[in-house]
Amino acid sequence: MTNEEFEQVMKEIYYIVWPEGNWDSEEDMEDSYWAGLKEWESGEDEADEWWNQEESF
Amino acid sequence: MSKIKGKPGLVATKRTIRGKHAPYQAIRYISTGDLKKRVKDFLGERKSRTKVTKYLSTYTNNIDILYPEELEQIAKVDKNGEKWFAGKKLSTLKRVTIIKYPEELGNIEMIFSIKPTEQHPKIGFLLKYTKERDKVSSVIKFKRVGKAGPRIQKWKEDYEKKLDKKGTNFDKQLGTIMALMHKHDIRVGSGSGGIKEGIVKTEDLKPRMVVRHPKWKSSTYPHVVIEKKMADGSKELFLRSVEHQDKAERLTWVTSRVKSLAKRVVKKPDPELQKELNILTEEQLVLETEILKPYPKTYTEMTRLGHYGATQLEARHVKYPAPDEVWVDFIGKSAVRWKRQITDPKLKDAIRELQKGKSDNETLFPEVEYRNVRKMTNKYKILPKDFRTFDGTKSFTETIQKFSSENPENAKELKLLKKKIFKEISQKLGNQPGMAEKAYVDPVVKSIWYEGRLEKIVRVAKKSYVILLDLIKGRQSNVERRGVL
Numbered sequence: 155m156t157n158e159e160f161e162q163v164m165k166e167i168y169y170i171v172w173p174e175g176n177w178d179s180e181e182d183m184e185d186s187y188w189a190g191l192k193e194w195e196s197g198e199d200e201a202d203e204w205w206n207q208e209e210s211f
Numbered sequence: 212m213s214k215i216k217g218k219p220g221l222v223a224t225k226r227t228i229r230g231k232h233a234p235y236q237a238i239r240y241i242s243t244g245d246l247k248k249r250v251k252d253f254l255g256e257r258k259s260r261t262k263v264t265k266y267l268s269t270y271t272n273n274i275d276i277l278y279p280e281e282l283e284q285i286a287k288v289d290k291n292g293e294k295w296f297a298g299k300k301l302s303t304l305k306r307v308t309i310i311k312y313p314e315e316l317g318n319i320e321m322i323f324s325i326k327p328t329e330q331h332p333k334i335g336f337l338l339k340y341t342k343e344r345d346k347v348s349s350v351i352k353f354k355r356v357g358k359a360g361p362r363i364q365k366w367k368e369d370y371e372k373k374l375d376k377k378g379t380n381f382d383k384q385l386g387t388i389m390a391l392m393h394k395h396d397i398r399v400g401s402g403s404g405g406i407k408e409g410i411v412k413t414e415d416l417k418p419r420m421v422v423r424h425p426k427w428k429s430s431t432y433p434h435v436v437i438e439k440k441m442a443d444g445s446k447e448l449f450l451r452s453v454e455h456q457d458k459a460e461r462l463t464w465v466t467s468r469v470k471s472l473a474k475r476v477v478k479k480p481d482p483e484l485q486k487e488l489n490i491l492t493e494e495q496l497v498l499e500t501e502i503l504k505p506y507p508k509t510y511t512e513m514t515r516l517g518h519y520g521a522t523q524l525e526a527r528h529v530k531y532p533a534p535d536e537v538w539v540d541f542i543g544k545s546a547v548r549w550k551r552q553i554t555d556p557k558l559k560d561a562i563r564e565l566q567k568g569k570s571d572n573e574t575l576f577p578e579v580e581y582r583n584v585r586k587m588t589n590k591y592k593i594l595p596k597d598f599r600t601f602d603g604t605k606s607f608t609e610t611i612q613k614f615s616s617e618n619p620e621n622a623k624e625l626k627l628l629k630k631k632i633f634k635e636i637s638q639k640l641g642n643q644p645g646m647a648e649k650a651y652v653d654p655v656v657k658s659i660w661y662e663g664r665l666e667k668i669v670r671v672a673k674k675s676y677v678i679l680l681d682l683i684k685g686r687q688s689n690v691e692r693r694g695v696l
Contacts, residue, residue: 155669157360160605164357166668167659172350177357186351190594191585 352600353655359593359601366591366598367393374557379565384576385583387561388521392584393598394558395551396642397539398520399584437503449503462498465491522579527571529562537562603651606636607660608669615666625661 155163165177286294286301294301370393373386391397437449472488475481519528519541528541537553539562553559565575588594610632619625633644640647648657659665 155605155609157364157605160608161357161360163608163669164353164604164656166671167656168353168357170659170668171655175350175354177354182351183355183358184592186355187592187594190352190355190596191589194594194596 349655352596353653355597356600356604356653359597360605362591362593363598363601366588366593369587369591371557374561381578381583383561384565384579385587387558387565388576388579388584389587390555390558390561391521391539392595394555395539395553396595396599396640397549397551398595399522399581439503458498458502462495462502465495465498469495522576522581522584524575525571526566526569526573526575529566529575599651600653602640603636603647604653604656606639607632607652607656608665610635611660611665612669 168175168177282301283294288294366389370386370389373382374390376383376386388399392399438446439449441447469488469491472484472491476484476488519525524539524541528539530538530540532538537559538550539553540550542549553562562575569575613635614628614632617624617628619628629648630644633648636651637644637647640651642651656665659668
């Protein structure tokens, strides 16, 4: 599957789940990147995997 | 005292059970005691509902106790006719206690219905969020992953060029770090946002060491470190969540009560006191097993050895168990041990080259710092979460097509199919099937597949993409034609 085909699949699903959404709009995407970067740097995005690996918890 | 000391303890096993409505955690305690009967006797003989009786009656409502006659019906029989339950001979068991807890739910609850819902008349399921903020970020994250393909492709081409360079210069080092991040999911740095330790004053106003994991910021509570004296006199560290404060208080009371009762019973035998002592001793064991968790050895190891990320790897972290095998093995962020076999031939060569001639504690990437990594990912606006979910979700949509001829008719068949799919995905991603399912595939895409709709969407999307391409090509040829004309 090419990247373009995959994007098309995601777009189809997007409009099924969020019919009111706008796939082509780039609004919030930039903000989301910086928010994600902050999350990445704080280490919060890694918590889930840590949780899965620690059997004792 | 000898009776108490010689009394067999409880063995606890924790597992996830697929419930009728939702999965739940079951903790099974196996004991040779006879709690339920004694609790009943104890409650029956006491007229007033004291603190003890009230607590015990609440407690026994939450647990399920199976007696031999009930165990007989569900026990497994071996070739010799011997009956077994949970790996123990039935003849050695007096009862089994099962305690049920609902499993923690995430931020998103997916509710499926057979009939279409008002919100989603087309497919009949809706997403329920606990917070509006989560809904917004979930929609944007989904879109980010869907659109990440071209950016990830460019980033990959860029770092692979760097990886191809000869020697051990800055570019080669940076390319190697990027490949370790992408292909083996290795973190950039050891980070400061991992486990935090500190001293606080607890409810009993005693200073205690506290450990806090980033995960616990939002969902759970800090854990207090407890030093416990074991039966053989040795001391071991345990963690206790502050969440279980009420039970911890109860445990403190029960422990001191057991101690004083034991002294009195030894001094002057009293059947009434002995009865209470037996119950409380068992309750003490149950509470301890439930709220105290062993202090993870990796914490100690982390403190002793330090913790590392890709940019800080040292020569000693590279291992060659066989001449053609290259492994990286180190303690990473949050005390997680990262042990990964490097499978990509180019990456293997690069690591060999960068490690060559270096002493154990010498760094593999002396010229690269975290800011260099960030600069490169910023250029393509790529986050580890993006390429992780992109690779997992794309791999999922590809893999389900392979199994599209299989039509599971019940939950068991669906489970088996899911197992096969994620086994294949995890082989591609180089992780474990459970990890691939939990952390790599977008939950919305997974839910669409559960509904049996993903295969069709992929077919439609592929078709509409072909039409789109034809349209673009048609437009281009029209333009060309017009240009010619």
